[in-house]
Amino acid sequence: MTTVPKTTNNARGVAPSLWRRLSLLLRKLYARPISAIGTTITLLFILAAILGPLIAPYGENEIIASEARQPPSPVHWFGTDNLGRDVFSRVILGAREILVLAGVGTLLAVVFGTIFGLLAGYSGGWLDEGIMRTFDSLLALPALLLALLLLGTVGQSQYSVLIVIVIVYIPIVARVVRSVVLAVKPQGFVEAARLTGESQPRILFREIMPFVYPTLSVESAVRFSYAIFLIGSLGFLRVGVQPPSPNWGLMVKEARPFASLVPWALFFPAAAISLVVIGVNLMADGLKRIMS
Amino acid sequence: MTLTRSEKRTILEINELTVAYQHAGEWLEAVRDVSLCIHGGETYGLVGESGSGKTTLALAVLRYLGKQGSIRNGEIHLGDLDLLALDDGELRQVWGSSISLVPQNPQSSLNPSLRVGDQLVETLRHQRSLSQQDAQTQALKWLEKVRLPDPGLVAERYPHQISGGMQQRVMIAMALCTEPKLLILDEPTTNLDVTTQVVILDLIGELIQGQETGVLYVTHNLAVVTQVCDRVAVLYASELVEDASTQDLFSKPLHPYTQGLIESIPRLGDTKGSIQLRAIAGQIPPIGDVPSGCVFRTRCPIAIDVCETRPPLYPAGDSRISRCHRWHEIDQMEVSARQPTRSRIAEHISPNGEQPQTLKVNDISVHFPLQRSLSDLVRRQPAKVVRAVNEVNFNVKPGKTLGLVGESGSGKTTIARTIMGLESKTSGSIELLDLPLPDKLSNRDLDTLRLLQMVSQNPEEALNPYLTIGDSLRRPLMRLSGLSKTQADSRVVELLQTVLLPPTYADRLPGQLSGGELQRVAIARAFAANPELLVLDEPVSSLDVSVQASILNLVNELQYEHENSLLFISHDLAIVAYLADLIAVIYLGSLMEISAPGDLLQPPHHPYTEALLSSIPLADPSRRGTPIHLEGDIPHPVDLPSGCPFHSRCPRLLGEICTTQIPPWQIDAESGKQIFCHIPLQELSTFQEHIVFGETSYPR
Numbered sequence: 001m002t003t004v005p006k007t008t009n010n011a012r013g014v015a016p017s018l019w020r021r022l023s024l025l026l027r028k029l030y031a032r033p034i035s036a037i038g039t040t041i042t043l044l045f046i047l048a049a050i051l052g053p054l055i056a057p058y059g060e061n062e063i064i065a066s067e068a069r070q071p072p073s074p075v076h077w078f079g080t081d082n083l084g085r086d087v088f089s090r091v092i093l094g095a096r097e098i099l100v101l102a103g104v105g106t107l108l109a110v111v112f113g114t115i116f117g118l119l120a121g122y123s124g125g126w127l128d129e130g131i132m133r134t135f136d137s138l139l140a141l142p143a144l145l146l147a148l149l150l151l152g153t154v155g156q157s158q159y160s161v162l163i164v165i166v167i168v169y170i171p172i173v174a175r176v177v178r179s180v181v182l183a184v185k186p187q188g189f190v191e192a193a194r195l196t197g198e199s200q201p202r203i204l205f206r207e208i209m210p211f212v213y214p215t216l217s218v219e220s221a222v223r224f225s226y227a228i229f230l231i232g233s234l235g236f237l238r239v240g241v242q243p244p245s246p247n248w249g250l251m252v253k254e255a256r257p258f259a260s261l262v263p264w265a266l267f268f269p270a271a272a273i274s275l276v277v278i279g280v281n282l283m284a285d286g287l288k289r290i291m292s
Numbered sequence: 293m294t295l296t297r298s299e300k301r302t303i304l305e306i307n308e309l310t311v312a313y314q315h316a317g318e319w320l321e322a323v324r325d326v327s328l329c330i331h332g333g334e335t336y337g338l339v340g341e342s343g344s345g346k347t348t349l350a351l352a353v354l355r356y357l358g359k360q361g362s363i364r365n366g367e368i369h370l371g372d373l374d375l376l377a378l379d380d381g382e383l384r385q386v387w388g389s390s391i392s393l394v395p396q397n398p399q400s401s402l403n404p405s406l407r408v409g410d411q412l413v414e415t416l417r418h419q420r421s422l423s424q425q426d427a428q429t430q431a432l433k434w435l436e437k438v439r440l441p442d443p444g445l446v447a448e449r450y451p452h453q454i455s456g457g458m459q460q461r462v463m464i465a466m467a468l469c470t471e472p473k474l475l476i477l478d479e480p481t482t483n484l485d486v487t488t489q490v491v492i493l494d495l496i497g498e499l500i501q502g503q504e505t506g507v508l509y510v511t512h513n514l515a516v517v518t519q520v521c522d523r524v525a526v527l528y529a530s531e532l533v534e535d536a537s538t539q540d541l542f543s544k545p546l547h548p549y550t551q552g553l554i555e556s557i558p559r560l561g562d563t564k565g566s567i568q569l570r571a572i573a574g575q576i577p578p579i580g581d582v583p584s585g586c587v588f589r590t591r592c593p594i595a596i597d598v599c600e601t602r603p604p605l606y607p608a609g610d611s612r613i614s615r616c617h618r619w620h621e622i623d624q625m626e627v628s629a630r631q632p633t634r635s636r637i638a639e640h641i642s643p644n645g646e647q648p649q650t651l652k653v654n655d656i657s658v659h660f661p662l663q664r665s666l667s668d669l670v671r672r673q674p675a676k677v678v679r680a681v682n683e684v685n686f687n688v689k690p691g692k693t694l695g696l697v698g699e700s701g702s703g704k705t706t707i708a709r710t711i712m713g714l715e716s717k718t719s720g721s722i723e724l725l726d727l728p729l730p731d732k733l734s735n736r737d738l739d740t741l742r743l744l745q746m747v748s749q750n751p752e753e754a755l756n757p758y759l760t761i762g763d764s765l766r767r768p769l770m771r772l773s774g775l776s777k778t779q780a781d782s783r784v785v786e787l788l789q790t791v792l793l794p795p796t797y798a799d800r801l802p803g804q805l806s807g808g809e810l811q812r813v814a815i816a817r818a819f820a821a822n823p824e825l826l827v828l829d830e831p832v833s834s835l836d837v838s839v840q841a842s843i844l845n846l847v848n849e850l851q852y853e854h855e856n857s858l859l860f861i862s863h864d865l866a867i868v869a870y871l872a873d874l875i876a877v878i879y880l881g882s883l884m885e886i887s888a889p890g891d892l893l894q895p896p897h898h899p900y901t902e903a904l905l906s907s908i909p910l911a912d913p914s915r916r917g918t919p920i921h922l923e924g925d926i927p928h929p930v931d932l933p934s935g936c937p938f939h940s941r942c943p944r945l946l947g948e949i950c951t952t953q954i955p956p957w958q959i960d961a962e963s964g965k966q967i968f969c970h971i972p973l974q975e976l977s978t979f980q981e982h983i984v985f986g987e988t989s990y991p992r
Contacts, residue, residue, distance in 0.1 A: 188748050188754040189755050192754060192755075193756075195712060195714075195741060196767050196768045206759075
């Protein structure tokens, strides 16, 4: 028995409204400086993605040949690339593409991964073995390699990139969810629910899911950052994207031959990738602290 | 002990000690103004429940409080040495050599990657600067002293390869090999089986006899104290409430809390028909939030106005003290915290004619095959099987309670889980109300599920921490009783009241309730849909003693009202004997004896039952006896002994017949007891007729 007084547990009691919960979450994230920084960065990028066309001064493919290769200036905040495109606009507009793609992909991976994880963890036996060993074989390959292999078969549109992200990240989400299920399943209240005749789906969603949410939210944030990086990497390899798309990775690739002439055209898209990944990870770290 | 107390050397002196823990910026007092004094050769019991501060006190003496704890006030002297003035280096010298500790959990205290012998050698070499040779010889000597069978072999083993009882003996050896001035034992037998506990307690007593070592024995188990301790200090909510010799304390407690504790333990021979367990009202106050004035005031049945001022330690006779304003009145028997016994209302008279048995368990066996390793597969070895339950037969009558008593590994929990459908049986059948009970939970329909409910050991795990109490209680009502949400809501209020909890609890989360309260909710949930049979698996084992009685009373009352049958499982024979109408003793997966509680104390007894009965430390030191020691450890259900499962440890082993043939069930003509033994009942009765439990050792 504890000698320290029982603090209220980490359950969030009877559900307050979504807005209240979100604002509470934000407040907690901003309580610590590091997660505050991460959250701010993430939110800024999300804002950029949403408002993209409204704040970008130039179009994504607007070429002004006369102003090519110009360093950052009040007119072109991030300068122009060798073709004369405004780097700042391309970065902002590129945010939309990458974040939306990563976001949707992560969401789908999390949804399907959770379903698989719940099934595998709760059923045990052959279903568990079957699912997990299949996923193990997927996990054995590095994400990028797997992505390239899949894209080779699936084709190279944006939708295929989406499918690839989903496939690549389902296994690890499933594994994480499964481990939570395994930890919760033997507990007394789950047995009590079974003894009351609750159906398996109800048990999974009413008894077990609340335990899954904290871990899952942290994992989702981390997957999101990985997905962003994956899309950037694929862009760099000119896979799954068609120029002249403002994919940051592609931008980095295109800028490379001219790196000494227009270093800013390489720096800013690369910085964007790094910054958003770091930001999301710091936020995920903050989330993890809050959840535990 | 020929010297009077004051003439012996003082080993440990604690003066007005106050220890506090820091939590969320505040200092919460765990120990307040506690003083005690241990002399050479004396065993001092420190008794308290959770939150009493006993462990904190022991840690404070060791100066091992950790960052959060701090000694705020007071003095601790070990002989002439001021323990509080030592720095880290000096402390390290004291640890292990002048003060030794035998901790609660030997499994986690032994290094799992070193052989047992090596760990003992390490201690010896470090503390006494012996050479490797000398240390090894000494180590073996000590392993022998703690009566380990085949010490040379044990020394070669790793901790996980020896049993809990053996591990604890190694810990005792390690603690005593340095010949410390003070030995501290922190609940050393709590995790051990009753029969092992007996052996360990006797060993400790033997080893310190005649030595000048002072012993501080920390425990929550009052009965154990009577076995080993000369003096007892009782702690409650950080304060010392009573201090006396063991004899004095138990024959005449002078503090309402002590009285309450002693009264709340059912004694062998008490049955629900003869006495109601005395429960202490209320809860143990959380640390840092103790009542003002007398800490026990809010739960004390004889509290009066003056109790709002903190009582000092009143001298209450020859070397005893009591922190109660009314101690003198208690002494003179003018008041008593004892409640008058209220005998149970006459039993329901069962109607004539055949009623279907509530539960019939027919020859069930539950075997778990172990996974074979690759080498086993290759060598075509058959899978080893854990034979947890072997052809067990019993019935539970309507409205009656069957008590199932067994130690760890006996299979009692497996039986419970098999009945509930959480485990599959390997053979045999179960009938509920004369209808066959489907094996798997998924094959049972809602009506069947409603008839069978269970309360398990761990109340903290029994409820989903994300759901409110009301939610958890509503489920069975809506699902099994088919009530609508509004109907269920009002029923929830009723249920909470039945288990003596306020209706406002329906909106609380489990994290806000104490262990005792959680168990009440679990019981309410089990009774909610009015089952025919309720299985209770060690429902009070993890609760504090002062709370246990109220839960047992509650179960009793509810059963009486609802007239359901109970299957009550426990390792505690006294509790089972109190509650049950029929007692079944189980060992290594087989039943050994079935007896009515009234006949339990009369011969004939199955030899195992005999050993169990004698190993119950009685909370009455005047009846301290010599318990039967069972040799060896409980065999693992994988290596089940042939013939009678008990033959490997049976003190009354007949001979070859016991090792080769399965015993018959013999029925005692007088009492109707059923005993699973080869020894003819007449002989058993003759051998056992001189035994009165707790007084003399049995003649062989």
